[in-house]
Amino acid sequence: MTTRSAETDVIVPKPSRTDTTTALWATQYGAWYPIHKRYTPKSIVIDLESVEPRFVEWLDEDGVVLANANDSRRARTLPQNDEAEVMSEPSDDEDDGAFFPALNAEIERALQAYGAVFPKLNWSAPQDAAWIMPGHTLRCQTPNDVYLLIKSSDFAMKDVVQLRELTQACEADSRYQRPRLQLVLKKWFDMPRSHEFRCFVRHAHVVAACQREISFYEHLQNPATQERIQSMLMDFYNENLAHTTPPDIVFDVYLTKNLDSCFLIDLNPWLDRTDTLLWTGEELEQAYAQPTRIPLRVLTSPAQASQALPTYSAHMVPADVIELSQGEHIAEFAQKWSSQLQEAAKP
CATH class of the missing domain: 3.30.470 (D-amino Acid Aminotransferase; Chain A, domain 1)
Known part of the structure; x- marks a missing residue:
């Protein structure tokens, strides 16, 4: 394929793009950060397969059950269906989430070093889930802040899917080792x-x-x-x-x-x-x-x-909120939404 240059009026050959396997491998944060760390915000890269092999399984589970990190401010279950209680505190006999002691310790070490962190996986940060945090930022001060953002993010799940695709490609390409899921904790600064x-x-x-x-x-x-x-x-x-x-x-x-x-x-x-x-x-x-x-x-x-719509606006409210609000004036919608919350909270 060729392109005509507007200034020289000559045909310029259009080179093929970098192959997808190379492109994905080279742009993993853990692959390029050691090379470019001198002019990159300080970061800690955690190999999740080594530290917490169950993490991907937890990500794949339905619902948003936070990992138990001994953090009372965040340790709660966020419902994703009409039958669940709305923002309810788990009772003693409920499953209070996965428990990741080794990963909790790694995150705590990063927090002690940096004060606050900005999380991401191999390629993507959970920008689409920022609305769920105070201030609508990715500023994390506890392990459960990190878990909540990653678990709530479509971008994070796309990284998991993309990693699986890259893994299959690397199995057929001897140039690259099998990629591993990584949690990146970048030092937070405004x-x-x-x-x-x-x-x-x-x-x-x-x-x-x-x-x-x-x-x-x-x-x-x-x-x-x-x-x-x-x-x-x-x-x-x-x-x-x-x-x-x-x-x-x-x-x-x-x-x-x-x-x-x-x-x-x-x-x-x-x-x-x-x-x-x-x-x-x-x-x-x-x-x-x-x-x-x-x-x-x-x-x-x-x-x-x-x-233009606000950045990531499509991810800022649950689908049932959008469905509920169709054709409603704001006062009508507010009343209906309040009724739905009360109904969902009934035992």
Whole structure:
């Protein structure tokens, strides 16, 4: 397949993408963090197969039963059907969840070292479950904070499925060892979303970038600021990633407020299922053929942000809440929802 360059009017051969096995293997956090830890937030990577082999089985179980971590603030069962009690405390004769003493100890050590942590699995953080936490962040201060986020997240389960796919692929590919499920605990620090950017690399060339948070930010409208950001993103890739990552990747970075430092937040495979945010897949493929300065896309007006749904909004309420609210005014919905809660709480 070829692409025509708009500037040179010549046919530019389009290289094939990095194969899926290589892309997934190389973008596991535990695979790239040791290489790039110098400019990545401090992290602890826990091999779940070694520390807690039952963890995947627990993730696969229905419902949200928190692991017993001796944490009275979080040790409760969250129902997922109409027959369960709503936010009920488990009685003495109820199953109070799996018990992971070794994993609890590992998480506690991380909390002692970092104060608070940001959890994720091999590829994904449970961003879709942040709504369930105080402040709607992934800031975890107890083991059960970690368990609650991971257990409630569709993104985490997709990582488990993706790991199984990679395991099957590696069995037929002698280049790679069998992958293992990992729990990553990153040191928490307040990171303004307005300074996070996603960069797209095609055949070892940064072809585009955009803001990660779908919101309007006044400071990103300044042309000089945009030029500085473009230069920082390009320099960071060329100096740190160009020779140590696959030729086709998507990487996320955080730029400090004064735009003098860059931190690597994540590496993602360039696959069809990877979120292109403010770009389309077709635009990114076309950008590869145009030898121009890295294009940076940001929202240019509050109206653009108002037209977009909040990030991960589809995951912020249970499906039964959505079904219950169809066609209702807010007062009617509130009354009906209250009645449903009271009914569900009856013995």
